[in-house]
Amino acid sequence: DVKVTQSSRYLVKRTGEKVFLECVQDMDHENMFWYRQDPGLGLRLIYFSYDVKMKEKGDIPEGYSVSREKKERFSLILESASTNQTSMYLCASTTEGQGFSGYTFGSGTRLTVV
Amino acid sequence: GESVGLHLPTLSVQEGDNSIINCAYSNSASDYFIWYKQESGKGPQFIIDIRSNMDKRQGQRVTVLLNKTVKHLSLQIAATQPGDSAVYFCAENIGTNAGKSTFGDGTTLTVKP
Numbered sequence: 001d002v003k004v005t006q007s008s009r010y011l012v013k014r015t016g017e018k019v020f021l022e023c024v025q026d027m028d029h030e031n032m033f034w035y036r037q038d039p040g041l042g043l044r045l046i047y048f049s050y051d052v053k054m055k056e057k058g059d060i061p062e063g064y065s066v067s068r069e070k071k072e073r074f075s076l077i078l079e080s081a082s083t084n085q086t087s088m089y090l091c092a093s094t095t096e097g098q099g100f101s102g103y104t105f106g107s108g109t110r111l112t113v114v
Numbered sequence: 115g116e117s118v119g120l121h122l123p124t125l126s127v128q129e130g131d132n133s134i135i136n137c138a139y140s141n142s143a144s145d146y147f148i149w150y151k152q153e154s155g156k157g158p159q160f161i162i163d164i165r166s167n168m169d170k171r172q173g174q175r176v177t178v179l180l181n182k183t184v185k186h187l188s189l190q191i192a193a194t195q196p197g198d199s200a201v202y203f204c205a206e207n208i209g210t211n212a213g214k215s216t217f218g219d220g221t222t223l224t225v226k227p
Contacts, residue, residue: 004157042203043158043217058214090157102148102205103215105157 006106019078023091030096032074037088081113126224133191137204137218144206152201199225
């Protein structure tokens with residue numbers, strides 16, 4: 001019954017490493033999103049994508065990039081991980097237009113950068 | 115003037131009591147609102163939604179109230195159960211633009227047995 005799958009639940013990476021967070025959805029949704037969630041700061045949008053090979057910056061894109069080569073997969077890349085990127089990362093997808101009825105979220109990836 | 119509930123970061127209730135969780139939204143153009151529930155270690159899940167042409171919508175044990183005059187949402191949970199313990203947050207959206215919802219800060223609900 002899982003619809004949005006994030007490849008890792010927990011990750012520990014070293015400062016300076018390149019980190020890939022993967023997200024796959026099986027609902028044929030057009031839109032996919034990456035958020036980070038931190039205590040006291042709520043959900044903050046990093047990047048989103050409306051279509052294959054298309055990406056748009058969210059509110060906090062610095063230090064991140066994304067890739068969407070296939071409709072069902074949206075990857076978040078930390079080019080050079082830093083300790084302030086320690087966080088819970090949530091992927092979400094939605095349909096577009098009249099069918100929009102909220103986000104379907106993955107279970108999250110808790111990333112620790114040491 | 116009308117009194118609206120304050121947003122509280124935490125709420126503790128006794129099992130069986132009713133819970134009310136409040137949310138103030140920011141954009142007067144928002145016309146679609148969703149409540150999400152996030153249990154520990156999981157991603158947020160859709161609970162109930164409401165469009166701005168309504169002021170009340172009921173689900174199973176949950177009711178959402180919308181006051182557009184003061185830009186306020188509330189989520190009422192009847193007969194709260196231990197399984198309701200979670201973080202609840204609201205999201206506002208404009209129309210069917212699925213681009214970006216704006217999420218509230220969240221309220222952690224703890225249900226005491």
